[in-house]
Amino acid sequence: MANPPHGGVLKDLVVRDTPIQAQLLAETKSLPDIILTERQLCDLELIINGGFSPLEGFLNQADYQSVLDNMRLTNGALWPMPITLDVSKDQAEALKIQAGARVTLRDPRDDNPIAILTVSDLYPAKKQEEAAKVFGKDDRAHPAVAYLHDNVKELYVGGAVQAISRPRYYDYVELRYTPAELRLHFQKVAWRKVVAFQTRNPMHRAHRELTVRASRQRQANVLIHPVVGMTKPGDVDHYTRVRVYQSLMPRYPKGMAHLALLPLAMRMGGPREALWHAIIRKNFGVTHFIVGRDHAGPGKDSSGKDFYGPYDAQTLVTQFKDELGIEMVPFQQMTYLPASDEYQPVDEVAAGTQTLDISGTELRRRLRNGAPIPDWFSYESVVKTLRESYPPKAQQGFTVFITGLYNSGKDDLARALQVKLNEQGGRSVSLLLGETVRSELSSELGFSQEDRHKNIQRIAFVAAELTRAGAAVIAAPIAPFEASRKLAKETVQKTGGAGNFFLVHVSTPLQVAEQTDRKGIYAKARAGQIKGFTGVDDPYEEPTNADLTLDLSQMTIAEGVHATILTLESDGLLQV
Template sequence: MKKVVSKQVPAEPNPPYGGVLKELIAEQSRIAELKKEAVYLPSWDLTQRQLCDLELLLCGAFSPLEGFLCRDDYEAVCRQMRLTDGTLWPIPVTLDVTEQFASSLDKGDKIALRHPEGMVLAVMTVEDVWKPDLHAEAECVYGTADEAHPGVFQLFRQTNPVYVGGSLEGLELPVHHTFKKLRHTPAELRNIFKSLGWARVVGFQTRNPMHKAHVELTRRAMEEAGASLLIHPVVGRTSPGDIDYFTRARCYQRIMKYYPEQSAMLSLLPLAMRMAGPREALWHAIIRKNYGCTHFIIGRDHAGPRRTDNGEAFYPPYAARDLARKHEDELGITILTYEEMVYVADFDRYMMRSELPEKARFLTLSGTELRRRLREGLPIPDWFSYPEVINELRRAYPPRAEQGFTVFFTGLSGAGKSTIAQILMAKLMEDGHRRVTLLDGDIVRKHLSSELGFSKRDRDLNIKRIGFVASEITKNGGVAICAPIAPYRATRREVREMVSQHGGFIEVYVATPLEVCEARDRKGLYAKARAGLITNFTGIDDPYEPPENAEVVVDTSRISAEEAANQILSYLESQGYIGNQG
């Protein structure tokens, strides 16, 4: 097996500009050979997370890695946050594939890694194929196996069961058609810093729009470090519910004028975040060192998700800061940490909580409250943000009455979903203010998923197709009414995440009991299932997992379909999605 020798970019003497980069794009002559070879290789179509990981491997942002982790390194990273050679590395970077694809692979084989659009981006030499213990990975990396954590949910529900490790030879980096002038490889950023004479650079990680508190915090960091500033937001995968990166990038562009000229720059990072809290903070610091930063800001609850049911954090507020400081010398980048910044009305400026004079009056505005004000068209205080940023947010997130939304029914066959959905559609169309599309389960099966059966895999794929169509309708300001059975919680959660980034998602649980649904049996399906003529039938020999937090719950054994539709309309009106229907 040929050993891939990565191209070495020499370290600059004296930081800045980090250490040795391992760029994995092959030499031009080798690329021509690889393109010919790739035609005959088994190929794997990369998922969005894998695509982000591959780009950062190829460009050197994940130095010192030379490919997707092999088993020994993976297990060492999970257990000890280190590669087998002792190098600090806190997050597993793995290539997960299906069992079917993995069954044909042997050590020494090569596979072509393809962009979702079909281009071969890299050739991988297989060095390891194994089935990981995903539960153990979750406990090690995330500190929990709770699927309320988005990283754990992705690991358990969206990760293929087999990992393939091996070295990479890159043909090209993925092409980006958006914000091209704001995208840089580590080598390009190092060269820019050098040309600007920036000997000290502080990196700022963000996945949210920046407001006045963030600008004040970064200015303090620049002053403390005697450094220039790299605003380096993540534009790969972040956390469900985050503001889309197009809007965020425009917001970042708008705030650059609030820094002294040539003291700060903006560059976009195509990272797939894991939301792993303290471990991820270490990872972010290593990545920013590779991009040439000498200092890195770690904030309160860095890269930590919050529970959707009660808003509690998964990690202690300063756990990320403490872990990074523990490894600061080894990281080779100076860690800067700050408390929460609050607006002190008496002084008309932002201060850290620990700096507040006794009895000082201070103000804060949570992300939840900001979203509520945007949703309801309420004013945003001048002390909180800049008018240019608020204008961008209002453009992207208009009041609910102007947003698209999806009403997603779920329940047993015969529960009354289709009837309620048809009544709801009629009432919304009578109102005439929205374009409404009904995606009924049977109709979708006929026109969109006719080749699918009723295995769990096929059911999940059918629901994801419905979710994709609904998300496109919602994104473009329409109303999607979906009425499948959708028996599995995890798949419904994926659809919610898919739609919610573009507008409203209202889950309606039609909780009509099984015995009532079976007594109705208008299509004779329950009788066939009881007789064994139909298998994998929901409620008989395949489970139905009731929603735990549906926005609306109705039961057509207790109320009529008309009353159920009116109950949904009342909810939509109370939440501001529609006007008074009376």
């Protein structure tokens, strides 16, 4: 399509010729596959739809080095962020990746072929250099640096791509615009000047006031353009955020603002990221771009200092303003003035004027505790949406993971805790006993360390899903290995809630567990009739980080339950 006055040259690689698309699709059947990661998928989508213009593929080695050193491609085009396709050495050998080879790039969610990549080169990732030059320092406290070292493979594949199809989405389809589609929308509604607002967080009244102010100062319309790809770990999920944005849109004057979603994998790269964001928004047909205080900053480094200065991003974008072809709109932090019931930039507030603010930490505390959130800070519809997705602690699900030797009393404790939680009410309660899970979910597994680990991870998966749904989960496997327990905790916290996992170690001594074994299981193990029995000829690694340790040879089951209940109550999950 023709580029409007406010847009740059757009390289949309999506194939619209059906015979060519059919030919490419047929070719994928004979090509090796690379199943993309979530970040690679986000990058590829913006490569093929023009969001990453002028890129036509993943960076080759020369362009990669040039971007690291100069924030430019080798042809001189401004480009601050390395967009790379990483593979392992084993993967490269298995797929026979070499110059001239062709590889199908597939969506990890549904195996759909997105594009064919023609390999230009295969080269080593310079992780330390990339971290230092792109993000300022090689510090794992930076989420992108941690991702670089922990997730990115050792080799990069360079090459141009031929698009076959776009990733399929079933959520908010009406809000997902390609650059060409959004440019066409601006033409249709006669928007010649558009100021874009980048966000990865819920929006509140201050954000609305900021964007309206920018619109009126520039006599431009507003594009709310939130990121719905990968953001910073721990951020509010995109479903909740989009519901917040949708509830906020009617608060704008009619015809002023439009909402569209951006499937970007953020790197939290501060100044370079701001420059990158500006280029992307230009590709989407935007004429002005808001860059705020500490734009795309990841927070503190490992020494407790900010990774970037508060206005470093604005300085860098200003440095390239003539070349960018998009005007930066700098904004200070907004603050509320109760005397006049309005928001103003902090640098415009007279000294001594009373102001009010609520930090992100304080907002999360109020959501967690069910405390009121004033209407001067946010709108009722926004608060309602946030409370639905992030209910108070007393309404959240949790997992109590009880580990201990066979016949230590852990199963009795688990059953009694289930009864006590059912008595209290307020949540459904699920009990996952080791023997029950073995028979129902893991009947094909043996008792090798590998099979024991698989069994624990199955328990963790079920517990995480139930916890996410708001249930109280009591899991009571032996779980003899620290690595398995650690991964189980990570699984539950990732899906079910960051703080809603409690490890209870039933530390009843082996001697006591063996002496009170009415079924004679320990005796059979001692006699060699049972092999690989925990505590006899297989180790039990005692937890060193349990939230609660209970020796049931020194206390009753009722006392153990009470201690567990008090632990949950002290964390705000129960009301006693």
